Amino acid sequence: MDEKTVLIIDGDAASRKFLTHTLQEQGYAVIQAGSGREGLVFAWRDRPDVIVLDPSLPDLGGDVLIKKLRQDQRTASTPVIALSGIDDTERMNVSLEQGFNEYIVKSGEAIARLLEAIPRLLGIKTEAPRKTGGLQIVFLSAKGGTGTSSLCANVAMNIARTEPESNTVVADMVLPIGSIAPLVGYKGSINLATIADVPSQEMTPAFLRESLPNIGLWRFQLLAGSPDPETANLLQVKRIPHVIEALQAAFDYVLIDLGRSLSRISLPIIQQADMIALIVSTDLGTVTLTKTVLEYLQAQGVDTKKIYPILNRAVGLEGMLKSDAEKILGLDIVTTVPYMGSNFIMANNQNQPIAHKFPHDTATVVLQQMTTTIIDRARNLRS
Ligand SMILES: Nc1ncnc2c1ncn2[C@@H]1O[C@H](COP(=O)(O)OP(=O)(O)OP(=O)(O)O)[C@@H](O)[C@H]1O
Numbered sequence: 001m002d003e004k005t006v007l008i009i010d011g012d013a014a015s016r017k018f019l020t021h022t023l024q025e026q027g028y029a030v031i032q033a034g035s036g037r038e039g040l041v042f043a044w045r046d047r048p049d050v051i052v053l054d055p056s057l058p059d060l061g062g063d064v065l066i067k068k069l070r071q072d073q074r075t076a077s078t079p080v081i082a083l084s085g086i087d088d089t090e091r092m093n094v095s096l097e098q099g100f101n102e103y104i105v106k107s108g109e110a111i112a113r114l115l116e117a118i119p120r121l122l123g124i125k126t127e128a129p130r131k132t133g134g135l136q137i138v139f140l141s142a143k144g145g146t147g148t149s150s151l152c153a154n155v156a157m158n159i160a161r162t163e164p165e166s167n168t169v170v171a172d173m174v175l176p177i178g179s180i181a182p183l184v185g186y187k188g189s190i191n192l193a194t195i196a197d198v199p200s201q202e203m204t205p206a207f208l209r210e211s212l213p214n215i216g217l218w219r220f221q222l223l224a225g226s227p228d229p230e231t232a233n234l235l236q237v238k239r240i241p242h243v244i245e246a247l248q249a250a251f252d253y254v255l256i257d258l259g260r261s262l263s264r265i266s267l268p269i270i271q272q273a274d275m276i277a278l279i280v281s282t283d284l285g286t287v288t289l290t291k292t293v294l295e296y297l298q299a300q301g302v303d304t305k306k307i308y309p310i311l312n313r314a315v316g317l318e319g320m321l322k323s324d325a326e327k328i329l330g331l332d333i334v335t336t337v338p339y340m341g342s343n344f345i346m347a348n349n350q351n352q353p354i355a356h357k358f359p360h361d362t363a364t365v366v367l368q369q370m371t372t373t374i375i376d377r378a379r380n381l382r383s
C-alpha cells in the first residue's frame, strides 16, 4: 500500500511518543500535535488519512475539535478515532454522535484495537488477522426461540462426530443467561465469567483444553454461558475478545452461540467470524426482523458470503415457504431444517444430540449435510 498518514493529537508526550513508534513500525507516516489548536492546523495543512486524538486536551476539548474538523470540507470525512482515558459508555455514545468514527479506551487492548480500526476505516483490506487458529462459526438469530442454541450445539456435535481427530468447543455468549449448559446437561461451575477472570498469561491453549468440560455424548468441550443475570453483571466484558482469541488458539472449531444479541460485545465477534449461521424461523415476523439484522450486518462490513442463512421450521408445519423467505431476505437459503414436532423437545429435554436420539430422522441427515457445507464454506473463505 502507499504510505498512509496518521495525525496523533494528544496532550501527553509519552503517550504520543509510544503511539508514534507503534504506528511507524506498522508502516504509517505519523504527524504529532500536542494541543488541539496545533492539531487543527496540521489536520488542515497536511490532510492526514486518519486522525487519532485524545479528547482530553488542555486547550480545545474533543467536542469542539471534532465539530471544527467535521465542519471543514478538508477534514469533513477524515476518519477520526477518539483514544480516550475515560472508560464510560455514555461518553462513548456522545462522542460517536458528535462525529468520531470510533471510541477506543486507553487500556491494554487499545493498541490492538487501534491497529485493527485504522486500516478498516481506511478501507484497506488487511490479511485476515487469524489465518491460523480454529475456524470460528457464530450462531445468530433476529428473534428468540428460533432454535439458535439447539442448532449450534447439534452442529458442533456433528463436527466432532465427523472429524473425531479434531477438537471442537462451543462457547455460549448469550447474556444474561446462557442456555447451552442446561441443553447438554452440564451442571459444573466453569463458565464464561470464571474463564474471563483468568489472567491472560494463564489462559494458554493447554489450560483451556484441560479445564473446559468434555460433554459426553455431545463430543465437544463447552464454555458454558453466564448461569444467571448476577454473574452476567460481574462478567468482565472487556476480556471477551481475549477469551475468543485464546479459544481459537486452543481448538480447531470454535462455535459461538450469540442468540439474538447484536451489541457492542457481539458485533466484533460477528465481524471476525469465518461464518455466520443466521437462523430464521418460518414466520413472517422473524423473517422481516432478520432482513433488518442482515442489512445492519452488511452496513457494518460483514461479507454476505460469510452469512449462511438457515431456515428452521421451529414453529410448525404451517410456516412460510422457503422461496418467500428468500425473496424477503434477498439471499439464497441453502438449508431448511424440517419441523421435528415433539422429537426436538424430547431430545433437548433428555440432554441428547438429535443425531444420537433420532439417528434416522430427516433432521439428522439435514443437520449432517448442513454441518459439512458450513465447514467447507468457512474453510474456502479462509483460503
Ligand atoms: N426444527 C424444529 N422442530 C421442532 N422444534 C424445534 C425446532 N427447532 C427448534 N425447536 C424448538 O424450539 C425451542 C427453542 O429452541 P432453542 O432454545 O434452541 O432456540 P433459541 O433461538 O436458542 O431460543 P432463545 O431465544 O431462548 O435462546 C426449543 O424448544 C426447541 O426444541
Ligand SMILES: [Mg+2]
Residues within 6 Å of the ligand: 148, 149, 150, 174, 179, 259
Ligand atoms: Mg438460545
